[in-house]
Amino acid sequence: MELIFESRIDLNVSGKLVFFQNKPKLHPDPVLEPSSFVDGAGTQLYGTVMYDQGMYRMWYMSTPKNWDEWNMETICYAESDNGIDWRKPNLGLVDFASQGKDNNLINIPGHDMSVFIDPEAPPSHRYRGTLSTGKSHKTSRTD
16 A cells, blocks of 8 residues: 655645645555454555544555455544554444454444545534445345
8 A cells, every 4th residue: 555645736826726746755565454353354445544633544444354255344443643653443333243342443334435524513523424335235244
């Protein structure tokens, strides 16, 4: 996974749009690796990375350790001070596959989640998101 935080658009120019891009610094090692039952088979950035309130925040899709092609609706949260070294805080929200709530899963199942900040929302609801879900996306096993 490559993280690039060094692009910006300068909108303070009258009559034209100017785009600046610095050469990104690439890191050869992964910045987020599988480390638990909920992401033991893989992590994917079908999600969002944003800098907010003094830290980087990431919402990403995970592939559980026991993945058998049905439970791909797992979205996790991680945070970092520098965008390279990530922590996966225990959120205690989801009992996944009867393994308990000691994990960093958010309690919204779906696929391809994109998170944004709603400036009009109260602080407790400022993070909003869009995601894919529906009949083709199972959130629990029925057999």
